[in-house]
Amino acid sequence: MDFEVPAEHRMIRDSVREFCEAEIAPVAQELEDEHRFPAEIFDALADLDVMGVPVAEAYGGLGGDQLMYALVTEELGRVSGGIGLSYAAHVSLGAKPIEAFGTEAQKERWLEPLASGEHLGAWALTEPGSGSDASSMETTAERDGDAYVLDGTKQFITNASVAGSILVKAVTDPDAGYDGISTFIVDPREDDGFEVTTVWEKMGLNCSPTCEIRFDDCRLPADRLLGEEGEGWTQTKETLNGGRISIAALSVGLAQGAFEHARDYALEREQFGQPISKFDAIRDKLVDMHRKTERARLLTHRAAATYDRGADVTRESALAKLDASEAAREVAEDAVQVLGGYGYTTDFAPQRFYRDAKLMEIGEGTSEIQHLIIGRELGL
Numbered sequence: 001m002d003f004e005v006p007a008e009h010r011m012i013r014d015s016v017r018e019f020c021e022a023e024i025a026p027v028a029q030e031l032e033d034e035h036r037f038p039a040e041i042f043d044a045l046a047d048l049d050v051m052g053v054p055v056a057e058a059y060g061g062l063g064g065d066q067l068m069y070a071l072v073t074e075e076l077g078r079v080s081g082g083i084g085l086s087y088a089a090h091v092s093l094g095a096k097p098i099e100a101f102g103t104e105a106q107k108e109r110w111l112e113p114l115a116s117g118e119h120l121g122a123w124a125l126t127e128p129g130s131g132s133d134a135s136s137m138e139t140t141a142e143r144d145g146d147a148y149v150l151d152g153t154k155q156f157i158t159n160a161s162v163a164g165s166i167l168v169k170a171v172t173d174p175d176a177g178y179d180g181i182s183t184f185i186v187d188p189r190e191d192d193g194f195e196v197t198t199v200w201e202k203m204g205l206n207c208s209p210t211c212e213i214r215f216d217d218c219r220l221p222a223d224r225l226l227g228e229e230g231e232g233w234t235q236t237k238e239t240l241n242g243g244r245i246s247i248a249a250l251s252v253g254l255a256q257g258a259f260e261h262a263r264d265y266a267l268e269r270e271q272f273g274q275p276i277s278k279f280d281a282i283r284d285k286l287v288d289m290h291r292k293t294e295r296a297r298l299l300t301h302r303a304a305a306t307y308d309r310g311a312d313v314t315r316e317s318a319l320a321k322l323d324a325s326e327a328a329r330e331v332a333e334d335a336v337q338v339l340g341g342y343g344y345t346t347d348f349a350p351q352r353f354y355r356d357a358k359l360m361e362i363g364e365g366t367s368e369i370q371h372l373i374i375g376r377e378l379g380l
Contacts, residue, residue, distance in 0.1 A: 004301065005071070012050070012064070013071040019048060020079045028080040031207035032352060037162050038207060041083055046117025053091065055099055059107050060115035066242065067304040070249035074297075077253025078260075081356030082207035084253060085363075088246040089158035089208075090114065094121015097167055097183070097239050101227040110165050110185055119164025124154040124186075124213060125236060134169070134233065135177055139215065141170035141184060146222050148172075148184060150193070150215040156363075160211035161196045163188055168215070169236065172229045181232035185224045186215075193218030204355030241313050243364045244321035248300040251324035251360040255293040255331040258353040262286060262335035265342075282338060289331045296324035315377035322370035325360035332357045 005013070024041060031038050045051055054069040055061025062068075069091060077084035095114040098106060114121045130136040139152025150170055160166060166186045173180030188194050198212035227235060263286055266277035276282045303316040335350035336343035343350045361367045 005067070009064075009068045009071055012053070012062075012068055013075060015048065016050060016072050016075045017078075019044070020075050024076070024083060025079040028083075029346060029349065029352060031080070032082065032204075033346070035201070035206040037086070037209050038083065039162070042086070042117065042120065045087070051087075051090065051117030052095060052115025055091075055095055055111065055115040059099060060112040061099075065304075066245060066307040067301060070245060070300055070304045073246050073249040074253035074256070074300075077250040078257040079253075080207065081250065081254050081353065081359075082205040084250045085205050085356075085359070086120070086159050086162075086208040088243075088250055089123065090121045092243045092246040093123030093239060094159065094163065094165065094167060096242060097123070097226065097235055098185070100238065101183070101231070101235050103223075105223070106185065106226065113164060120159050120162055122157055122159040122163040122166040123239070124157045124160065124166050124168045126154060126156050128153055128155045128212075134181070134236070137169065137171055137181060139168070139170045140174070141172050141182060141220075143172070143222075144219075148220045148222065148225065150184065150186070150218040150220060153197075153212065153214045155212050156200070157211045157213055158208060160188065160213050161199055161209045166213070167226065169232050172232075176230060178233040179230050181236070182229045183226040183232040183235055184220055185226055186218070186220065188213075191218055191220065203358060204352065205359055240364060241317045242307060244317040244370075245300065245303045245307060245313070247360055247364050248296065248303065248317070248320035248324040251321075251328035251357065252293065252297045252300050254328040254353050254357050254360065255289070255296060255324070258328075258332040258335035258350055258357075259286070259289045259293055261349045261353070262289065262338040265339050265348075276338075285334050285338060289334050292327040292331055296320070296327040299323050315374060318365070318370045318373040318377070321360075321365065322367055322374070325357070325367065328357035328360050329354070 050072050052061030053064045057063040073088050098111040113119050141148040141150050168184045168186050172182040193216045195214045196211050197214050200210045266282050269276050299320040303320040306316045307313045332354040342348050
């Protein structure tokens, strides 16, 4: 793909790859075993100036595009799905909506610290009783003079326990359906009435905190409203178009990492007097793993390029997310198989990629929802 990637993008990608190999890969399994969020890694990424890749330079970002951001996310996923997930949630969900929908004052107060990496961002949509059906949202924000009062619970929120700001979806007009949803900026460090009630133990991605959060009479100044009342769902759809590309990129990284571990093992492991890569069954499996990864990468890069042109990216982002997430799971599973018994141990990385990849088919819209979106786009 290098013939389609601009030189500046390759330079950023290569610097992130070098950092990942030196600083993340050696500790990736340790972080998972300890279930520890690596704040020091994100401080180092801030020093690399990549915490706000697609955010304008005027607000402390790198001024890159969606393709550059996808390349960075892919490189992180290639060594650590958990770090890649927290990074993607920070950029595409925590920061970009403020740039897209915020006032200048909000961008100065909230976006600049995110883009510089001073603190992490998060985004709270899902609830215990509403996953794919956001219209059943129960979190409310009632206007009270010059403030809004938030009440409710959000579920499976990435970065909530380590974030400096959280974008929260809440109902401001219970009778308006999707048109009654609005977005608010919450400061989890200072706002009273906010609580992290659970940090989930998960199948994978355990260095990325996934939380349940609760709002109990959480009073916010009126200037914490992002955009206008009732614009929350329109903002959500636009945000998820970019978010699906980031999950696709993360999935490509997971697939690439799993493939490389399997390939390297197959070249070194000998059975019956030759490397197992020489046996048709293993060679063909590796070729299929490579094919799936490259196909997912092409779809992801096409979606990112479409996004950067300002064209409608709904179909392309859903297609990339659907294909790449399934490719990540399938390639990681095959990587475990190539390593045999060793692949099932935590001494080798494929088991981590396998566990991490499964969430890619669930988060930011399940595979079933991607089929629904693509079907609608095809007029079906």
